Amino acid sequence: MSEANPDAVSAGIVVIGDEILSGRTRDINVQQIAEFLAPLGIGLSEVRIVSDDQDAIVEAVRALSARCTYVFTTGGIGPTHDDITADAVAAAFGRWIDVRDDAREILEHWYAKTKTEITPARLRMARIPEGAVLVENPVTGAPGFQIENVFVLAGVPKIARGMLEDIAPRLTRGKVTxxxxxxxxxxxxxxxxxxxxxxxxxxxxxxxxxxxxxxxxxxxxxxxxxxxxxxxxxxxxxxxxxxxxxxxxxxxx
Amino acid sequence: MSEANPDAVSAGIVVIGDEILSGRTRDINVQQIAEFLAPLGIGLSEVRIVSDDQDAIVEAVRALSARCTYVFTTGGIGPTHDDITADAVAAAFGRWIDVRDDAREILEHWYAKTKTEITPARLRMARIPEGAVLVENPVTGAPGFQIENVFVLAGVPKIARGMLEDIAPRLTRGKVTxxxxxxxxxxxxxxxxxxxxxxxxxxxxxxxxxxxxxxxxxxxxxxxxxxxxxxxxxxxxxxxxxxxxxxxxxxxx
CATH class of the missing domain: 3.30.1370 (Ribosomal Protein S8; Chain: A, domain 1)
Structure with missing residues (x-):
């Protein structure tokens, strides 16, 4: 039974993925993020799994952003047409979004190392809402971002885990449960x-x-x-x- | 990318459990239910994982009941103090709830076989909202129930799976994806x-x-x-x- 505690530091997760809803893939990010937050004294209070649909993402992000100290989204920030999370989160906060120079430079630097061509599709991964703070991706380069109290992470668990390391210092800690x-x-x-x-x-x-x-x-x-x-x-x-x-x-x- | 289809038969899941939110247990009911529904042509459109808190359960059940053809809840229908799902779902629909004779008879019959005493705690599992239709539990006896478009299932995956068998004939089927x-x-x-x-x-x-x-x-x-x-x-x-x-x-x- 949960005791409501107004001083507690709380978190919500929005898992974005038809892939999880279809049953084809079992989510492991919820447990991974919960285990990451626990020693920081941040308790997970709600999770929503929504489809790759802008309205669904906007609604879930707004609802959890209003009631949780922090929100983490997972999935939908890659280079393909079904990756709509960055645009949806920008819409949730009424922010402009376009390719941003700081994110583009990270991609250029990363892909130069592997002599990978920056296709227009890859450049989509530099689309970052105005005012957002980048989150480092130590696995594949393309950054996540933070906008207000929402952290936008990749869906691949290994990448999401790497991004959490960059986020940890930004989080207010609570009493550890x-x-x-x-x-x-x-x-x-x-x-x-x-x-x-x-x-x-x-x-x-x-x-x-x-x-x-x-x-x-x-x-x-x-x-x-x-x-x-x-x-x-x-x-x-x-x-x-x-x-x-x-x-x-x-x-x- | 999801295409909105007003004719589609859709489902939502409300997972009730501090146990999942704490990261201690990884949920497997979402995937299990998604895989069960897929061949029936019923697509999962949203999942919410909420804590063992009446307000949280009521809100999630009402929201998904309004927008999905069917809702499945998992967890919180056992005999202990932290099992509050039946009361919360009754509250979500403004229904009276108490020990019901049909559910009590099932428990009496079940426990008679194993010479198990029906303690007041076990009798709590016969608390069923008025107007609800029972759902058979082939594993441990204590029934789930259906109220309007919401099916209330156990959290133990083996029991939830058994209950789905009893529910299948009640569901309108859609086009299989x-x-x-x-x-x-x-x-x-x-x-x-x-x-x-x-x-x-x-x-x-x-x-x-x-x-x-x-x-x-x-x-x-x-x-x-x-x-x-x-x-x-x-x-x-x-x-x-x-x-x-x-x-x-x-x-x-």
Missing amino acids: HSVTVRHENAREGDLAEALGQMQADYPSVSLGSYPWFKEAEDGSITRGVALVARGTDEAVLKTIESALQALATDAR | HSVTVRHENAREGDLAEALGQMQADYPSVSLGSYPWFKEAEDGSITRGVALVARGTDEAVLKTIESALQALATDAR
Whole structure:
């Protein structure tokens, strides 16, 4: 259960990609960005996956930009016709967009090294909204950018990860949320629920979650268990709760 | 690039889970549901991942229910205090919710088989909004439900998958979107982009996507390539495009 905290530093992600929505590709950027932000004390509060459609991107970027401290978009900044993210994000903020000299120079420098021709398509990757700050791409050169509280990243996970390194120093850090996990094979949620609910009431500053799992063996038999997870910013409290969670699951066997 | 089609049967997904947002667990239900819907001719148009928070769930369910033919929620229907989805979905539609006799009978029957006590916590799983139609859970008994165009599924992928089987006959089918994929090692998007854009202009009924990939070998060297994907409902047109995509990538080497 989330506790609303107006002082918390929050983040939203807009994943742009028909490729994810079609089921052909499983997104891994959400987890990658969440894991990157966690040690900075920035919690992910909402994710939207939208299609390669300008209106859909504009709506999602505006909504999350208004309610989150930071927004990260992934995908749609390459050289092909289906890469419309830069233009959509510019539209979301009513900014002019065109090929910008600073971005063009980065591409020229990068492609000179590999003797790659800068086609008009490649030059599209230098389209950056006015007033945006570039984000370095250490993998393939073509930069991302930051506009207000929105960071526009590539969709290829390796490139997105590289861009996050350049962004990290720009982010305000929050209180880090720590977590402890207590796993119990054979335990069942229904037997733990009452005591767990009481514990949540006793420790309102901590968020307690219960996650059942089921595994089917080759012979068809099913093993089951529950992972109990406590999240909070106070490590001493979490230590106390960890012991309580261990005792709880043992009691319920 | 998505073509708006008012006749299309569309779906949205609301993934409910601090567990996904924290980065601890990578969601697999989005891909699972997308793959389930594809052969039914139902295209996924938007996904939202929200926290275990009633307001967040209500907003996402209402927004997607209004714009998609169907909405699927995953997560938050178990017996523990952090399972608030049933109440939130009831609130989204202004429906009364309480333990319902039909759901209670299912639980009693299910737990009788395993001599499991029906604790007050387990009975929470029989809380179903008024007017909702139950969805069978072949794995652990506790049902999901359908209210208007929203299907409320478990978060455990194995259970969610089982529930989809019960839902399939209730869904209006659309035209199936087929896809062809042409993969080219060593090809680079910037060399293919212009011709690909021209092809997209020539075949507006088909959606053409370009997805670059990079792989780092153990010696640090990087191989790269592009997957070109065409999606559409006319298989004959896709066949034509497949050949053109193959020729395109060969030309650009």
